Amino acid sequence: MFGAAPAPTAAPPTENPDAAEAGSGRVNRPLAPRRGRSAAGAGWAPVEAAARLPVYQAATSEVGGLFPLLAANGVPAVGARMGYDTLSGGAFYCHPIEWLLRGLATNPNLVIFGEPGRGKSSTVVAFCLRMMLFGITTLISGDVKGEYTPLLRALGVTPIALGRGSPARLNALDLGPLASRWNGWSLTRQREELTGVLGRWTKLLAALAETQGYAPTVTDEAVLAAVLRRLVGAGDGYTALTPVTIPDVARELADPAEDLWREARFAGRREFLDHTRQITDALSNLVLGPLAGLFDEPTNFTLDFDAPVQSMDLSLLRSRGDQAIAVALTCLGSWSSLITDLQDDGEIRIVVRDEVWRQMRLGLRAVQAVDSDLRLSRAERKIQLLVMHKPSDLLSVGAAGSQEVAIAKDLLALCSTRILLGQSTRVADELATDLALSEREQDVTTGWAMERRGRALWKIESSPGYKVQTVLSPTELAIFDTNAQLRARTGPAT
Ligand SMILES: Nc1ncnc2c1ncn2[C@@H]1O[C@H](COP(=O)(O)OP(=O)(O)O)[C@@H](O)[C@H]1O
Ligand SMILES: [Mg+2]
Numbered sequence: 001m002f003g004a005a006p007a008p009t010a011a012p013p014t015e016n017p018d019a020a021e022a023g024s025g026r027v028n029r030p031l032a033p034r035r036g037r038s039a040a041g042a043g044w045a046p047v048e049a050a051a052r053l054p055v056y057q058a059a060t061s062e063v064g065g066l067f068p069l070l071a072a073n074g075v076p077a078v079g080a081r082m083g084y085d086t087l088s089g090g091a092f093y094c095h096p097i098e099w100l101l102r103g104l105a106t107n108p109n110l111v112i113f114g115e116p117g118r119g120k121s122s123t124v125v126a127f128c129l130r131m132m133l134f135g136i137t138t139l140i141s142g143d144v145k146g147e148y149t150p151l152l153r154a155l156g157v158t159p160i161a162l163g164r165g166s167p168a169r170l171n172a173l174d175l176g177p178l179a180s181r182w183n184g185w186s187l188t189r190q191r192e193e194l195t196g197v198l199g200r201w202t203k204l205l206a207a208l209a210e211t212q213g214y215a216p217t218v219t220d221e222a223v224l225a226a227v228l229r230r231l232v233g234a235g236d237g238y239t240a241l242t243p244v245t246i247p248d249v250a251r252e253l254a255d256p257a258e259d260l261w262r263e264a265r266f267a268g269r270r271e272f273l274d275h276t277r278q279i280t281d282a283l284s285n286l287v288l289g290p291l292a293g294l295f296d297e298p299t300n301f302t303l304d305f306d307a308p309v310q311s312m313d314l315s316l317l318r319s320r321g322d323q324a325i326a327v328a329l330t331c332l333g334s335w336s337s338l339i340t341d342l343q344d345d346g347e348i349r350i351v352v353r354d355e356v357w358r359q360m361r362l363g364l365r366a367v368q369a370v371d372s373d374l375r376l377s378r379a380e381r382k383i384q385l386l387v388m389h390k391p392s393d394l395l396s397v398g399a400a401g402s403q404e405v406a407i408a409k410d411l412l413a414l415c416s417t418r419i420l421l422g423q424s425t426r427v428a429d430e431l432a433t434d435l436a437l438s439e440r441e442q443d444v445t446t447g448w449a450m451e452r453r454g455r456a457l458w459k460i461e462s463s464p465g466y467k468v469q470t471v472l473s474p475t476e477l478a479i480f481d482t483n484a485q486l487r488a489r490t491g492p493a494t
Pocket of ligand 1: 122123455480482
């Protein structure tokens, strides 16, 4: 950066022979003659430091130590400039895809840990905003607190709010871009895509049934797949697809056509009904429960894919309880991965899952869904970004020793980059064990990182960890002030 544009005044005095030589077409022309300018206080300087940079002066008795040979960290200067590396003072950049391509990381996923209020969401916002410069778009897959809404508004995007008082409806079994693309595809492509979508839907319905306290069997899943295939009406491969909703599925299960129970190899209608009673009831309850109307009617908005960031604001749902939020996150997760998959515009997307543990508490299938998204991120050109308080959030997804917990713990291994903001000592012990931190790194998260907001230890794979201070611009601070509501309530004093 120094001396990037040599000022005309910096032209070396012509009487100096060294400088005259250097002037002939060299790009990195020195701004000062070899022996410095012969003026009082000028001395030797490769750049016009005094004119461009602040100069600090101190006596050697005051400067504890000076080490001029600091090397920058090995992280390439590409992507989002997050702030500075406090050890070298150099800028710190983050571009998970570049890191992957250059062999620093094995996957593009990130996980952020930190106590509430330490700056997790702000770091996410800074990262997404700065990656936008490279044409990378962001999807906030379920914003439970509505924190990202001001960011969207600042960018001129209207977020989609789901919940009390909002007219927006999202069909959990929405066809997304499939419906409009369908006719342009060859028969083979249609079959392939449809199989993919039906697979997703079956998994989603099974996960939703699990939230109602019933773990579906393989037979249930086979029946669900058959019902969905019939309802969507693409058995012949020629006609257009029919939109399907969860009540349609529940209705078909409660009143099966003869060829359905025959196809599913039941001896008769009665046997079919007896066998599928629980899954039918689970789906029907879902439609009647606190989420009634939200995910079981046709989708009534279109998502603008050219927007730099999109978000589903779930803050209006909070009054309906944790379970409702978790169900909503599951529906959104399934829906957003379906549409982003089909949106084959070749673009890289960041998918933010703030408070991901809420969704994973729903059960094994919800945990598996997150797991498979993380595994596919490389193939699907996505950067999955998980936000958590502490690793034990992952343990809270199920009973000790259960399969859920085993998968959830493995999620950490699927995120090459771990950003560790400040933590209290107790949690830090746990982090140190789960992420194999050295004692020094652990001290960094409990000490140094706690001293200022936005300080974090960035670990890329098993790198030693970079001590980075994220710097927010005044605009970013203003649009992402999560304490604004508290401040407003304390009166006009501030
Ligand atoms: N790097 C930073 N510099 C200055 N203020 C910050 C920084 N990071 C976060 N903050 C402020 O701290 C508050 C809490 O941050 P937030 O990102 O919501 O924390 P978390 O998501 O961890 O709960 C916000 O008001 C934000 O403006
Ligand atoms: Mg937050």
